[in-house]
Amino acid sequence: MPDGAEDQPILELRGINKSFGPVDVLKGVDFSVWPGKVTALVGDNGAGKSTMVKCISGTYAIDSGDYLFEGQPVHVHSPRDASALGIEIVYQDLALCDNLDIVQNMFLGRERVSGVVLDESSMEQSAGETLKSLSVRTVSSVRQRVSSLSGGQRQTVAIAKAVLWNSRVVILDEPTAALGVAQTAQVLALVRRLADRGLAVVLISHNMLDVLEVADHIAVLYLGEMAAQVARADVNQQQLVELITTGHLAGDRAAAVTKGPSA
Ligand SMILES: Nc1ncnc2c1ncn2[C@@H]1O[C@H](COP(=O)(O)OP(=O)(O)OP(=O)(O)O)[C@@H](O)[C@H]1O
Numbered sequence: 001m002p003d004g005a006e007d008q009p010i011l012e013l014r015g016i017n018k019s020f021g022p023v024d025v026l027k028g029v030d031f032s033v034w035p036g037k038v039t040a041l042v043g044d045n046g047a048g049k050s051t052m053v054k055c056i057s058g059t060y061a062i063d064s065g066d067y068l069f070e071g072q073p074v075h076v077h078s079p080r081d082a083s084a085l086g087i088e089i090v091y092q093d094l095a096l097c098d099n100l101d102i103v104q105n106m107f108l109g110r111e112r113v114s115g116v117v118l119d120e121s122s123m124e125q126s127a128g129e130t131l132k133s134l135s136v137r138t139v140s141s142v143r144q145r146v147s148s149l150s151g152g153q154r155q156t157v158a159i160a161k162a163v164l165w166n167s168r169v170v171i172l173d174e175p176t177a178a179l180g181v182a183q184t185a186q187v188l189a190l191v192r193r194l195a196d197r198g199l200a201v202v203l204i205s206h207n208m209l210d211v212l213e214v215a216d217h218i219a220v221l222y223l224g225e226m227a228a229q230v231a232r233a234d235v236n237q238q239q240l241v242e243l244i245t246t247g248h249l250a251g252d253r254a255a256a257v258t259k260g261p262s263a
């Protein structure tokens with residue numbers, strides 16, 4: 001990677017607007033994510049986080065604004081377009097099939113074939129290698145059914161599924177919401193490893209401690225507007241809560257904070 005390449009966001013939204021009928025849900029939103037960094041996306045219920053992610057994934061069409069990938073304007077009209085760019089979303093409901101095993105889930109809809117039959121051994125090997133490369137050791141067999149996995153293991157499989165496809169940007173919507181302490185720690189460690197592998201990771205979370213622990217950058221949506229996107233080191237928990245609940249910081253720091261992260 002040439003010097004300075006890390007400074008360019010891999011994905012950037014500029015002045016995005018999105019309305020549902022008369023309701024303006026996203027208003028002039030700017031948002032940037034960088035390779036090798038975890039960008040947390042926070043905001044109160046209804047702030048517009050999921051809507052913004054669905055605009056990124058092409059599930060919703062943006063009304064106006066620019067969508068840039070590696071600095072170039074792109075048109076993402078469907079999840080397929082987003083996948084083609086290497087953007088994968090892990091939704092909260094995970095969309096895993098309980099009655100299928102780990103390999104079948106990871107390759108669902110994109111099965112490998114050899115002649116007229118499924119290439120089970122190649123898929124099994126890739127699934128195992130992906131989990132291993134993510135240092136996932138809690139899953140004993142990739143032929144285990146997903147119904148027999150714990151919440152944390154399921155989340156791990158869903159994340160591994162997303163990174164199996166040479167993804168560049170992985171967006172996780174509340175990956176730790178339903179998890180206990182130990183499993184949350186495991187998933188956060190996995191989030192960190194994804195970024196250390198050079199992926200751009202977007203983490204949506206309501207848990208401030210998780211966000212402060214794992215994020216490099218933090219973007220705060222407030223009533224459909226981007227209140228701030230800051231470097232983790234530039235905010236403390238109290239300021240973050242203030243940004244989420246009021247959309248700004250009292251006092252002088254507001255100007256400094258809304259300027260954006262120094263990356
Ligand atoms: N399809 C839709 N039609 C109309 N309004 C919608 C639609 N989807 C979302 N909204 C509205 O847009 C706003 C933002 O919703 P969104 O789901 O993006 O919030 P969020 O930040 O993800 O919240 P949460 O933390 O609760 O998941 C809400 O006021 C919601 O009611």
Ligand SMILES: [Mg+2]
Pocket residue numbers: 049050051
């Ligand atoms: Mg949401």
